[in-house]
Amino acid sequence: MMTQDGQRDNGAPAVADTTQGSAEMMNEPCPAEDCDSNRANHEMMPKPGGSYEVRLFTCVECGHRWRES
Numbered sequence: 001m002m003t004q005d006g007q008r009d010n011g012a013p014a015v016a017d018t019t020q021g022s023a024e025m026m027n028e029p030c031p032a033e034d035c036d037s038n039r040a041n042h043e044m045m046p047k048p049g050g051s052y053e054v055r056l057f058t059c060v061e062c063g064h065r066w067r068e069s
């Protein structure tokens with residue numbers, strides 16, 4: 001039986017998952033009243049159908065999420 005070693009189909013390079021790992025921690029006061037954290041994960045969320053991006057923050061302490069446009 002003949003095999004074609006030159007026709008292997010696994011040549012795709014490993015790419016980073018752009019939906020994960022894009023968060024960047026930065027200093028941002030949490031707006032939650034019962035939280036005094038000053039650190040939040042920062043993500044850029046491209047708006048479908050729009051030409052601008054929305055900044056999405058997630059508090060590292062309480063997990064509160066808010067956006068800043």
Ligand SMILES: [Zn+2]
Nearest residue numbers: 030035059062
């Ligand atoms: Zn918080």
